[in-house]
Amino acid sequence: MTDCIIIGSGVAGISAALTLKANGKSFLLFGSPSLSEKIEKAEMIRNYPGLSGVTGKQFAHALQTQLADENIEIINEKVGGVYALKDKFAVLTNDQKTYESRTVILACGVESVKQIDGEETFLGRGVSYCATCDGFLYKDKTIAVFCTSKRLEHEIEYLSDIAAKVYLIAMYKDVAINRENVEIIRKMPQKIDGAKRVEKIVFAMPPSQNLPKELAVDGVFMLRECVSPAILMGGLDVKDGHVVVDRDMSTNLSGCFAAGDCTGRPYQYAKAVGEGNVAAHSVSKYL
Numbered sequence: 001m002t003d004c005i006i007i008g009s010g011v012a013g014i015s016a017a018l019t020l021k022a023n024g025k026s027f028l029l030f031g032s033p034s035l036s037e038k039i040e041k042a043e044m045i046r047n048y049p050g051l052s053g054v055t056g057k058q059f060a061h062a063l064q065t066q067l068a069d070e071n072i073e074i075i076n077e078k079v080g081g082v083y084a085l086k087d088k089f090a091v092l093t094n095d096q097k098t099y100e101s102r103t104v105i106l107a108c109g110v111e112s113v114k115q116i117d118g119e120e121t122f123l124g125r126g127v128s129y130c131a132t133c134d135g136f137l138y139k140d141k142t143i144a145v146f147c148t149s150k151r152l153e154h155e156i157e158y159l160s161d162i163a164a165k166v167y168l169i170a171m172y173k174d175v176a177i178n179r180e181n182v183e184i185i186r187k188m189p190q191k192i193d194g195a196k197r198v199e200k201i202v203f204a205m206p207p208s209q210n211l212p213k214e215l216a217v218d219g220v221f222m223l224r225e226c227v228s229p230a231i232l233m234g235g236l237d238v239k240d241g242h243v244v245v246d247r248d249m250s251t252n253l254s255g256c257f258a259a260g261d262c263t264g265r266p267y268q269y270a271k272a273v274g275e276g277n278v279a280a281h282s283v284s285k286y287l
């Protein structure tokens with residue numbers, strides 16, 4: 001069993017990984033080989049000590065080089081759930097794999113696109129966050145897929161192979177999905193509705209000329225880069241969408257720490273890096 005699992009490959013997760021490495025602890029770092037869209041997309045960084053006039057792409061490249069120099073690998077799997085057991089954590093990924101660790105650092109960032117009304121109410125009753133876990137339930141059915149990132153298009157393709165019809169609510173540019181059973185919608189839905197289970201997705205106005213305000217669907221998949229921490233981990237103390245932490249970045253769950261944007265504002269690299277470092281030292285002390 002590994003000492004720590006870090007969820008998130010933004011600067012908070014990377015900072016935690018570098019510190020754990022220096023402290024001689026074993027760990028697994030989950031995220032994306034391209035690190036984070038919030039690094040890549042920064043036009044010019046001016047407020048980080050030692051870096052002036054550096055683009056997000058240059059910053060990402062420097063971080064990737066540093067990770068390679070330290071032999072730190074990123075596991076390219078999305079974490080779907082974290083379970084606090086008696087004296088360890090079980091981390092389940094959307095690839096249906098389970099990993100175990102003594103501690104966890106949540107460095108999963110925040111999603112800028114807000115939750116949709118009904119999303120939490122119908123979670124497990126037609127709303128899913130994991131294409132590969134639940135996709136098979138919707139064979140030959142009609143589903144809506146709400147997606148915030150081009151990087152998740154492989155999950156849309158997977159779902160469109162299974163479902164008869166997919167309404168793709170795309171909240172990102174340059175959609176590259178071109179399939180007969182996928183209809184692209186560019187409007188934010190108002191709510192997910194139904195009785196016992198999801199029955200429809202409702203828009204304030206018809207989302208296009210050929211579609212009505214309400215679309216009958218059997219299920220809704222929410223594909224976001226960042227899953228809300230409360231959904232990721234049951235029992236976690238969360239306030240206004242942010243993980244509640246102490247000065248040492250510990251959460252209300254023993255052995256679970258958090259760092260970066262997921263703990264609250266200001267959303268800035270320097271704060272995320274500092275918190276990742278503190279979280280890793282706290283993990284070492286805890287162990």
Ligand SMILES: Cc1cc2nc3c(=O)[nH]c(=O)nc-3n(C[C@H](O)[C@H](O)[C@H](O)COP(=O)(O)OP(=O)(O)OC[C@H]3O[C@@H](n4cnc5c(N)ncnc54)[C@H](O)[C@@H]3O)c2cc1C
Pocket residue numbers: 007008009010011012013030031032035036037038039041042043044045046047048077078079080107108109110225226227232259260261262266267268269270272
């Ligand atoms: C366009 C833009 C420009 C910015 N410019 C600046 C700037 O100039 N200066 C500044 O200080 N700040 C800037 N920021 C803010 C800064 O990007 C963030 O504060 C910082 O990236 C937060 O780092 P983080 O590690 O907490 O989260 P993130 O960078 O959001 O990283 C979180 C990572 O976790 C991964 N993840 C999430 N959930 C899971 C999961 N379930 N399983 C696996 N991986 C998961 C995500 O894919 C992502 O890789 C900018 C933000 C944007 C969007």
